[in-house]
Amino acid sequence: MTSPFPPPEPTPAPAAPQPSSGRRALGCVFEIVETLVLTVVIFFVIQTFVAQPYQVRQQSMQETLEPGEYVLVDKLTPRWDSYDRGDIVVFEPPAGWSLDGDRTPFIKRVIGEPGDTVELVDGRVSINGTMIKEPYIYVNADGQQQTTEPTGGQSRWIIPSDEVFVMGDHRGASADSRTFGPVPISSVIGRAWLRYWPIDTFGMLETPAYPELTSALPGRPIALDPGSGPGYRRLPRAA
Numbered sequence: 634m635t636s637p638f639p640p641p642e643p644t645p646a647p648a649a650p651q652p653s654s655g656r657r658a659l660g661c662v663f664e665i666v667e668t669l670v671l672t673v674v675i676f677f678v679i680q681t682f683v684a685q686p687y688q689v690r691q692q693s694m695q696e697t698l699e700p701g702e703y704v705l706v707d708k709l710t711p712r713w714d715s716y717d718r719g720d721i722v723v724f725e726p727p728a729g730w731s732l733d734g735d736r737t738p739f740i741k742r743v744i745g746e747p748g749d750t751v752e753l754v755d756g757r758v759s760i761n762g763t764m765i766k767e768p769y770i771y772v773n774a775d776g777q778q779q780t781t782e783p784t785g786g787q788s789r790w791i792i793p794s795d796e797v798f799v800m801g802d803h804r805g806a807s808a809d810s811r812t813f814g815p816v817p818i819s820s821v822i823g824r825a826w827l828r829y830w831p832i833d834t835f836g837m838l839e840t841p842a843y844p845e846l847t848s849a850l851p852g853r854p855i856a857l858d859p860g861s862g863p864g865y866r867r868l869p870r871a872a
Contacts, residue, residue, distance in 0.1 A: 693801025708823035745798025756780030
């Protein structure tokens with residue numbers, strides 16, 4: 634028999650408790666802080682171990698790099714790959730070469746590798762007895778490349794196994810290994826490989842080839858013990 638009364642309406646389920654506005658705000662702040670901390674950590678790791686921006690401040694690399702330009706310095710690959718002749722490197726200034734406590738790193742080009750004999754002869758650079766071609770050297774107003782002259786009273790160096798010989802491309806405006814000697818590899822921060830600012834100069838920094846050296850007699854001169862005389866001997870070049 635049908636009941637004359639309508640069936641009772643179902644009791645609605647209790648609504649889930651909504652978080653208070655204070656808890657929502659706290660959660661949002663925590664996410665922002667977490668993101669910022671993670672960003673700082675990633676930036677620190679990248680800049681310490683992978684790559685670091687560097688602003689050119691000196692004139693010693695004109696016209697390859699102009700003051701005010703920014704380059705990215707590769708700090709990762711030098712951990713397993715040695716610096717090559719022609720690389721542009723950024724390094725800590727030698728002792729006594731900071732100005733008013735300013736320890737702005739220097740930027741120069743590697744000219745002599747470990748074991749090389751570097752000599753300045755008639756305004757040119759000789760590596761292990763072979764004159765090298767340097768198309769990157771600064772060109773004077775008269776259209777002639779600058780010559781490379783001794784600046785510290787010495788014109789010949791035998792590069793130790795843990796150092797490199799560096800010079801600026803603007804030889805007339807560069808304080809470099811001609812004055813303060815070869816640079817310890819341990820003081821090199823990294824290899825400049827990319828110019829990224831101004832944007833119209835964006836591009837890779839190529840390492841030049843030195844075919845006149847690769848076509849010379851095989852083997853790289855290595856320095857003898859200082860007590861054995863000024864000469865050098867050759868070792869077979871690895872295949």
